[in-house]
Amino acid sequence: MLTTVSRGFFRGEEEREMGFRSALRNAHPGRTLVEVTDSDGPDATQRDLVLRALRRDPDIRAVYSIGGGNAATIQAFEELGRGYEVFIAHDLDHDNTRLLRERRLSAVLHHDLRQDMRRACQIIMRxxxxxxxxxxxxxxxxQVVTPYNMPPDVA
Structure with missing residues (x-):
C-alpha cells in the first residue's frame, strides 16, 4: 500500500498518517506501507516520487493519499501501465470530484469546512x-464520499 503525504510536518497530515498506520497495524499486521513524502504539492514532483516508489515495489496495489497530488499519483500508475485496487483521498475539491466521477478514486474522506468554521465561531462566542x-x-x-453517493450538486 502506498501512502502519500505532502510534507511530514503538517500536523493534520501527520495525525492522519499516524492513525492510519496504527489502524493498519492492528487490522493487518503483515501489510507493508510504502511512503511518498515531501512533494510539497506540485504535480510533477508528486508524479516523479510515485514513479520511483512504484518502480521499487511492484506489489503496490492500493493508495491512501493523505496530502493530495492525486491526479499526479494516478498518472504515475498509468505511465507504468499499472492499476490499483483502492484509492482513498482527502477533501472533496475540484480535482477529487472529477476523479470520483471518473471512478478513478474509490472514496474521498471529506470535512465540511463551512461547518467546521461555524462550529469554531460558536465555540469562541460561547x-x-x-x-x-x-x-x-x-x-x-x-463524510465518506464515493462515486455512488456523491451529491449531484458538487462541482
Missing part, C-alpha cells in the same frame, strides 16, 4: 459569553 454554554463540542463529522 467562551466569551455571547452564546449559552452547551457542554463539550463534538468532533467534526467526516
Amino acid at each position: 467562551a466569551n459569553g455571547a452564546l449559552p454554554d452547551e457542554g463539550p463540542s463534538l468532533p467534526s463529522p467526516i
Whole structure:
C-alpha cells in the first residue's frame, strides 16, 4: 500500500498518517506501507516520487493519499501501465470530484469546512459569553464520499 503525504510536518497530515498506520497495524499486521513524502504539492514532483516508489515495489496495489497530488499519483500508475485496487483521498475539491466521477478514486474522506468554521465561531462566542454554554463540542463529522453517493450538486 502506498501512502502519500505532502510534507511530514503538517500536523493534520501527520495525525492522519499516524492513525492510519496504527489502524493498519492492528487490522493487518503483515501489510507493508510504502511512503511518498515531501512533494510539497506540485504535480510533477508528486508524479516523479510515485514513479520511483512504484518502480521499487511492484506489489503496490492500493493508495491512501493523505496530502493530495492525486491526479499526479494516478498518472504515475498509468505511465507504468499499472492499476490499483483502492484509492482513498482527502477533501472533496475540484480535482477529487472529477476523479470520483471518473471512478478513478474509490472514496474521498471529506470535512465540511463551512461547518467546521461555524462550529469554531460558536465555540469562541460561547467562551466569551455571547452564546449559552452547551457542554463539550463534538468532533467534526467526516463524510465518506464515493462515486455512488456523491451529491449531484458538487462541482
